[in-house]
Amino acid sequence: MAINFSYFMKESAVSFRRNWVMSLGAIITIYLSLLLVGVSLGSGMLLGQVVESFEDKVSIRVFLKDGAPAEQVDALQAELQANAMVQTIKYTSKEEALEEFKNRLMQDSPEVIENLPGNPLPASLDIDLKDPRNVSTVVEQIVASDSFMAVADRPDDPSKSLEYGQEIVEKLFTVTRIIRVVSIVFVAMLAVISLIFINNAIRIAIYARRKEIAIMRLVGASNWFIRTPFLMEGVLQSLVGALLAIGTLSILYFYILPKLSELMTFLPISMTGGDAAQVSIVLVVAGVVMGLAGAMFAMRRYLRV
């Protein structure tokens, strides 16, 4: 077996030297398609993190009407507190809201606020949920409750008295879905092209060695002995492509990505070593499968044993 393995390696290397143009074509297409697989996997992971971080920030803000009686506000607060899906509730008075508004958005021109005839900002309740996915359920419950209607800023249009981040999350999900579909289509196309390239490279390798193959058949080399060098060649080509893709992705992940997240501190993007390893394994396995498939396909058509 040891003799055989070195024999197969030698044969694959010789064959690569003989038609390196075709082999290079195969390697480059595999490299590109695996690179795309890696980029879409990685960006999928990153987007997942972004979505999660937004989900964490999903809270419901209920605006209260001016002069709502304190006991009714307390009643709503008590009712919400009793809800199993609610984590915490925080009351913000009109004055606090104005202060916050001033500090956050109007630091450069406090005179705008000072010139206001009164305080236009409503008091509010900020409701944090245990699980952000329940946001719409809780919102429905709030809208349906009487104690909410009693204190809502605009009882005529309850939805205007509520604010929550559901739309952002949904938009992000749509974006990830689109990215996923587009990358699947691209990967599929590139996979087909790489299969064609591997197929061609192996076909040429078979043609270049047709005399050896004829003699091997004649003297009784087993079918797998004849086939293995070509299978190995296909796998070798795709492994080289996979390693190149992993190399490029490592540069992206570990050099470009940290720079990006420095620029966009508001987005929590980072790649752990575990994630990177997972992507690498996927790429190697996908590459080997592709190489084997391409080589098998070529042998079926061009190698009669």
Place this chain on the structure above:
Amino acid sequence: MISMRNVSKIYVPNKPPALDDCTVEIEQGEFVFLVGHSGSGKSTFIRLLLRELLPSKGQIVVAGQDLTKMKSWKVPYLRRNIGCVFQDFKLLPNKTTYENIAFALEVIGRSKHVIRTQVPEVLRLVGLDEKMESYPDELSGGEQQRVSIARAFVNRPPLLLADEPTGNLDPATSLGIMSLLNRINKTGTTVLVATHDREMVDSMRKRVIALEGGKVVRDQDRGVYGYGD
């Protein structure tokens, strides 16, 4: 060694068959000439024995194995028991004499030790131990055919098939090749030679099976080429 019963081979339906109801028995250790014009079915006969082809009808048994029922993955193991020599030698031009023969052992998984002892031995047998490091294009036609015979015989197969082994060689060289085949036959190997080399067949006085239009028209011991002209 070889048993063909009512074997027919039809390549194209509704055309005359390449072999038509042939029945031939060849015992172990025999030396047999298979003669006939081009297109008489000699090559089909050889290819059927190697199981490169399957017969359309009939049964073929080689070395105790029924080829018509043989699983295709077993075919390589059949061929290890059949040495084969062709008119065009089928040597690899980028390998030396030694490497060409070693290749045949290498690809059936023989160990380096076996290769190192058997290759020089078989080269001595065919009289080429001086040309071990020569490439095929540095050898004469007769020498190349000797290399090819050495490769066919290095694994000591019980059966040696030769398809027009002297077709490309001059009469004197052909004589040398035939006496080499005869020597191999003396070691107990069954030898089947397809040829249309009249003088050779007539001078050797071996069993002759004559094919014509795919049929066995003559099978005689100590025969001659025949075809009364």
